[in-house]
Amino acid sequence: MKRNTRILGRLYALLLNLYPRAYRVEHAEELQAVFNLTVNEAAQRGGFSVIWMSIRELRDLPGGIIFEHWRERRKQRMTTERGSLLTFEPGSWRETLAAVAPFLLLGLLPPLLSLMLLRALIPPWLGIGLTLVLAGLLGGLFVTGIRKGMQRWVLPYVGVVLSLFSVYVFSDLLFGLFSVLVDRRDPWFLRQVVYQGKLWIGLFVATLIIVLVAWVSPRWRSLYWRIRRDWTLLSFALYGASLFALLFTFDDYPYDEPYIMAGMVILAMGGWFYLRSRWLWQRALALFTGLTLAMAVAATGKAVIYSIPGWSSGMFTWQTEAMGTGIMWGWLVTMVFSPILLNLLPRPAERLPTE
Amino acid sequence: MQTNYLSHLPLTETTFYILLSLAPGKKHGYAILKDVQALSNGEVSLSTSTLYSALSRLLDQGLIERISDDPENSAGPGLPRKAYVLSDVGRRVLKAATNRMQALVAAARLRLGEERT
Numbered sequence: 149m150k151r152n153t154r155i156l157g158r159l160y161a162l163l164l165n166l167y168p169r170a171y172r173v174e175h176a177e178e179l180q181a182v183f184n185l186t187v188n189e190a191a192q193r194g195g196f197s198v199i200w201m202s203i204r205e206l207r208d209l210p211g212g213i214i215f216e217h218w219r220e221r222r223k224q225r226m227t228t229e230r231g232s233l234l235t236f237e238p239g240s241w242r243e244t245l246a247a248v249a250p251f252l253l254l255g256l257l258p259p260l261l262s263l264m265l266l267r268a269l270i271p272p273w274l275g276i277g278l279t280l281v282l283a284g285l286l287g288g289l290f291v292t293g294i295r296k297g298m299q300r301w302v303l304p305y306v307g308v309v310l311s312l313f314s315v316y317v318f319s320d321l322l323f324g325l326f327s328v329l330v331d332r333r334d335p336w337f338l339r340q341v342v343y344q345g346k347l348w349i350g351l352f353v354a355t356l357i358i359v360l361v362a363w364v365s366p367r368w369r370s371l372y373w374r375i376r377r378d379w380t381l382l383s384f385a386l387y388g389a390s391l392f393a394l395l396f397t398f399d400d401y402p403y404d405e406p407y408i409m410a411g412m413v414i415l416a417m418g419g420w421f422y423l424r425s426r427w428l429w430q431r432a433l434a435l436f437t438g439l440t441l442a443m444a445v446a447a448t449g450k451a452v453i454y455s456i457p458g459w460s461s462g463m464f465t466w467q468t469e470a471m472g473t474g475i476m477w478g479w480l481v482t483m484v485f486s487p488i489l490l491n492l493l494p495r496p497a498e499r500l501p502t503e
Numbered sequence: 504m505q506t507n508y509l510s511h512l513p514l515t516e517t518t519f520y521i522l523l524s525l526a527p528g529k530k531h532g533y534a535i536l537k538d539v540q541a542l543s544n545g546e547v548s549l550s551t552s553t554l555y556s557a558l559s560r561l562l563d564q565g566l567i568e569r570i571s572d573d574p575e576n577s578a579g580p581g582l583p584r585k586a587y588v589l590s591d592v593g594r595r596v597l598k599a600a601t602n603r604m605q606a607l608v609a610a611a612r613l614r615l616g617e618e619r620t
Contacts, residue, residue: 205551
């Protein structure tokens with residue numbers, strides 16, 4: 149009898165393979181264990197009980213298998229409908245606030261601090277202390293976000309770091325490119341396009357490196373799959389670079405505080421609407437509007453500041469200064485929007501945790 | 504919220520017995536199988552596949568929860584290490600189903616009593 153029960157157990161194990169994979173992962177072990185116990189119990193009552201039990205199991209098994217396949221397909225269809233090509237899960241208020249914090253904190257606090265220091269409303273040591281607190285807070289948020297598996301809200305922070313890499317590391321590697329591609333005889337506009345490209349192309353390279361690392365590293369593999377399902381995450385990371393771009397475009401400019409503050413608030417609003425939106429077109433519009441309006445404010449600000457008598461060197465005009473920011477906007481928009489187009493590719497199927 | 508519970512009603516006989524079996528506390532699949540048989544006086548004898556199809560559906564509906572069980576706590580060797588418990592929603596659905604059946608039985612008794620007189 150024991151031999152027979154073992155054979156029945158093996159036969160049942162074979163039949164379990166007919167269930168959908170997800171169901172097998174979840175329940176096969178338990179099904180097998182309960183079946184073995186049921187067979188053993190029936191065996192104690194006699195051969196007839198085993199036959200009766202086997203008939204009952206064999207009678208119900210095909211229906212159960214068909215039902216589970218149908219349910220699995222239904223689940224997959226519902227998941228596809230919920231996470232269709234052009235819709236995304238909106239972020240919570242907390243997540244959104246954490247994501248736009250660098251825009252608001254860096255946009256509003258430093259100009260206020262410098263104003264208070266200028267008017268001697270606070271002592272210099274307090275100004276330094278508050279600046280360190282601000283840097284510590286943002287750095288802490290960045291490290292927390294990375295340690296938690298690079299969640300969506302930390303992506304703009306990553307963009308800021310990438311922009312630093314692009315401008316101060318990668319553009320130096322391309323030092324010779326500027327002189328090879330253009331020289332003084334070329335039109336100013338073309339030279340600006342190449343110069344700005346040299347500054348910002350590193351953003352794209354760094355982003356590709358992140359995707360590659362996430363692909364090959366088991367630790368970051370979940371990030372890779374999140375990106376594959378939602379390429380706008382890369383756009384959101386690149387959008388973070390606009391924070392640094394806004395500060396960078398006002399390099400050496402005086403009286404730039406109101407424009408930086410306005411630009412940062414606009415960028416924060418763009419990020420806010422990105423995370424709170426469900427549809428792809430809403431997300432794309434949020435990033436485009438944020439980036440465009442912020443850079444428009446910056447270009448206007450530069451034109452206004454440049455026209456202040458006695459400040460500018462006179463080498464350029466307010467038009468060329470504003471145009472430089474416009475070209476920078478062109479590069480940033482191109483980079484932010486390239487990943488969005490990848491969302492038109494089919495999304496990968498959901499991966500089971502065991503794979 | 505009551506509408507949500509009512510959307511699960513009426514329960515099938517199998518579902519009702521499984522939820523009822525879990526009402527006192529957590530149970531393994533095999534224990535549920537035996538308990539359902541006992542509760543129904545042997546009238547409902549579930550096969551393994553029917554039981555787990557029902558459990559899987561109830562898990563998806565949130566009426567029951569699956570918990571890992573300490574192997575030393577297990578009722579015997581060979582028993583699966585997962586146990587099932589009734590969720591709060593499941594308990595409310597079970598109560599709602601019981602109330603519904605009570606009302607049905609009361610109505611049926613009243614009408615049958617009237618017919619007799």
